Amino acid sequence: MRDLCVIGLGLIGGSLVRAASAAGRQVWGATAAGSDAAAAVADGFDAGTDVRAALRRAADRDALVALAVPLTELDGVLREVRRWAPRCLLTDVTSVKAPVLAAVREIAPEARFAGGHPMAGTTESGWRAGNATLFDGVAWVVGVEEDTELAVWAEVTRLALDVGAQVVPLPAAVHDEAVARISHLPHLFAAVLASVGAQGGPLAMALAAGSYTDGTRVAGTRPELVRAMTEGNREALLPVLDEALGQLGAMRGSLASTGSLTATIAAGHDGAQKFARAREATPTGVRVSLTAPDAREGLRALGERGGRITAITDENTAIGEVS
Amino acid sequence: MRDLCVIGLGLIGGSLVRAASAAGRQVWGATAAGSDAAAAVADGFDAGTDVRAALRRAADRDALVALAVPLTELDGVLREVRRWAPRCLLTDVTSVKAPVLAAVREIAPEARFAGGHPMAGTTESGWRAGNATLFDGVAWVVGVEEDTELAVWAEVTRLALDVGAQVVPLPAAVHDEAVARISHLPHLFAAVLASVGAQGGPLAMALAAGSYTDGTRVAGTRPELVRAMTEGNREALLPVLDEALGQLGAMRGSLASTGSLTATIAAGHDGAQKFARAREATPTGVRVSLTAPDAREGLRALGERGGRITAITDENTAIGEVS
Numbered sequence: 001m002r003d004l005c006v007i008g009l010g011l012i013g014g015s016l017v018r019a020a021s022a023a024g025r026q027v028w029g030a031t032a033a034g035s036d037a038a039a040a041v042a043d044g045f046d047a048g049t050d051v052r053a054a055l056r057r058a059a060d061r062d063a064l065v066a067l068a069v070p071l072t073e074l075d076g077v078l079r080e081v082r083r084w085a086p087r088c089l090l091t092d093v094t095s096v097k098a099p100v101l102a103a104v105r106e107i108a109p110e111a112r113f114a115g116g117h118p119m120a121g122t123t124e125s126g127w128r129a130g131n132a133t134l135f136d137g138v139a140w141v142v143g144v145e146e147d148t149e150l151a152v153w154a155e156v157t158r159l160a161l162d163v164g165a166q167v168v169p170l171p172a173a174v175h176d177e178a179v180a181r182i183s184h185l186p187h188l189f190a191a192v193l194a195s196v197g198a199q200g201g202p203l204a205m206a207l208a209a210g211s212y213t214d215g216t217r218v219a220g221t222r223p224e225l226v227r228a229m230t231e232g233n234r235e236a237l238l239p240v241l242d243e244a245l246g247q248l249g250a251m252r253g254s255l256a257s258t259g260s261l262t263a264t265i266a267a268g269h270d271g272a273q274k275f276a277r278a279r280e281a282t283p284t285g286v287r288v289s290l291t292a293p294d295a296r297e298g299l300r301a302l303g304e305r306g307g308r309i310t311a312i313t314d315e316n317t318a319i320g321e322v323s
Numbered sequence: 324m325r326d327l328c329v330i331g332l333g334l335i336g337g338s339l340v341r342a343a344s345a346a347g348r349q350v351w352g353a354t355a356a357g358s359d360a361a362a363a364v365a366d367g368f369d370a371g372t373d374v375r376a377a378l379r380r381a382a383d384r385d386a387l388v389a390l391a392v393p394l395t396e397l398d399g400v401l402r403e404v405r406r407w408a409p410r411c412l413l414t415d416v417t418s419v420k421a422p423v424l425a426a427v428r429e430i431a432p433e434a435r436f437a438g439g440h441p442m443a444g445t446t447e448s449g450w451r452a453g454n455a456t457l458f459d460g461v462a463w464v465v466g467v468e469e470d471t472e473l474a475v476w477a478e479v480t481r482l483a484l485d486v487g488a489q490v491v492p493l494p495a496a497v498h499d500e501a502v503a504r505i506s507h508l509p510h511l512f513a514a515v516l517a518s519v520g521a522q523g524g525p526l527a528m529a530l531a532a533g534s535y536t537d538g539t540r541v542a543g544t545r546p547e548l549v550r551a552m553t554e555g556n557r558e559a560l561l562p563v564l565d566e567a568l569g570q571l572g573a574m575r576g577s578l579a580s581t582g583s584l585t586a587t588i589a590a591g592h593d594g595a596q597k598f599a600r601a602r603e604a605t606p607t608g609v610r611v612s613l614t615a616p617d618a619r620e621g622l623r624a625l626g627e628r629g630g631r632i633t634a635i636t637d638e639n640t641a642i643g644e645v646s
Contacts, residue, residue, distance in 0.1 A: 119532045181523040182531040186538035191591020198594035200504040205601035206629030208505040209442045211541045215509035218534045219595040268514020271521035272542040278528035306529030
């Protein structure tokens with residue numbers, strides 16, 4: 001297994017260090033956050049605050065470098081990559097993909113890059129919030145652009161599979177549109193619900209039960225993390241937000257005029273049933289040869305249907321499933 | 324303990340039959356829904372489909388009558404109450420209170436009424452979805468209007484306490500405004516999220532994780548139940564919906580112009596922290612003598628601060644707590 005260098009030792013980076021170590025990889029990490037580095041060392045991991053040294057070591061050993069820093073810190077780290085490990089195998093775990101792809105192309109264009117996004121997280125953050133099983137069974141998007149080297153994609157995919165995830169191959173733009181719907185919009189709705197709820201004072205807080213607790217849970221996430229992912233995905237998020245606002249406006253008009261919420265509630269129930277069915281569906285197996293001329297198209301088509309890669313064989317065939 | 328007659332044997336009514344029986348009350352139930360009645364009988368309870376007979380029996384025994392039918396069926400049942408048990412002790416478990424109060428005043432004005440709303444529920448419905456512990460520790464609003472007889476309020480409160488709930492004394496209008504914020508708006512947001520998410524197709528469903536699962540959970544509730552509570556609370560819901568739409572519109576404008584979501588996300592985080600603090604706060608004890616001239620004001624003030632009644636003493640003092 002290829003060595004792994006993780007830059008950033010928060011929830012995701014710290015969990016990746018633990019999980020990849022547990023899977024048998026040689027792993028080292030570095031972070032500018034001294035407290036996370038100290039906590040990682042105290043837990044027995046090879047970690048420190050010298051990002052440059054970590055990147056130099058990655059270049060020496062042709063390690064895979066995983067950037068697990070917030071989007072707002074990414075450009076600075078990419079400048080270090082360009083300086084100390086310019087042609088390294090590179091991935092990231094950031095929750096938006098098109099801005100990261102653009103930054104890599106601009107700042108570290110020689111890096112052999114395939115972006116990544118594990119769909120895992122908690123409302124907690126920092127090294128201590130992480131654990132080695134965070135990625136068990138989760139979907140991990142690994143980027144497939146027109147010019148992605150499949151050997152690089154396969155390296156990143158193997159890491160995701162090693163730590164227990166399943167890989168969804170997708171172009172950055174398709175990823176960003178989907179997560180705007182199923183992650184960023186939910187975070188913003190939760191924020192507005194929590195704000196409007198709290199305006200009701202102690203009584204509203206005392207009466208709040210399941211629907212409020214569930215609907216506002218992610219509003220407790222550290223604000224800078226929510227800002228980073230939502231503001232960083234502005235281009236994909238705005239149209240999705242407008243779609244939601246259009247539905248809300250139509251709903252408000254209907255309630256005020258006819259008193260009916262039938263259309264809204266029926267559409268929501270229909271959506272909930274589609275989600276439940278998608279979770280219960282029995283998948284069928286698929287195989288994509290990574291040496292075939294149309295391998296990229298095959299992977300993207302699988303990802304866009306919601307399929308996942310579960311293994312890569314020694315013969316360079318990606319094994320997956322789709323419902 | 325006073326006998327209890329429950330009309331409607333769905334999730335809430337059925338759970339009330341079970342819980343009040345377990346608490347040692349004489350309980351009988353009736354419902355027009357033959358399948359729920361049959362299921363209740365099969366489980367060993369005194370139940371049937373003859374609502375009139377159940378109400379006559381309540382009149383004979385001066386039982387407390389609890390109406391556990393959907394808001395849309397309430398008027399019809401109130402006409403039966405007027406005919407067969409016109410002066411009975413009466414409560415309900417409907418999720419809106421002002422429309423129920425108005426209906427009782429119009430259709431069954433002689434009933435000795437105090438409305439109720441247990442803040443409990445699941446996305447399931449029907450007798451089989453219920454259980455005797457559904458009300459354990461939940462907030463159960465019991466109506467205190469200007470003209471509410473405190474003896475009636477105390478009867479309904481004793482029932483709620485007997486089945487494990489704690490009682491929040493509130494006027495109907497205050498209840499309806501609060502639940503618009505913390506229950507009805509969350510249900511509508513969940514519906515829109517589920518609809519917008521499903522528009523993303525199989526890929527969006529495959530990537531959906533915690534924020535989406537939590538944010539859309541109640542969209543799976545039976546649509547007629549959500550319609551009944553939201554449409555039934557139109558008057559209180561519209562201003563709350565407009566408050567939310569105002570925040571969403573400002574957020575959209577800020578994202579499109581400056582790219583910042585700071586205000587929205589900070590307000591949401593602040594709301595989430597207020598909710599967490601409200602849950603963790605240590606309550607202080609309060610006592611309200613139900614024979615005092617200002618007893619109604621004392622109860623309402625307690626409820627409006629988010630306080631709860633936890634017992635009524637033999638000396639007619641309500642014991643409670645508030646944070």
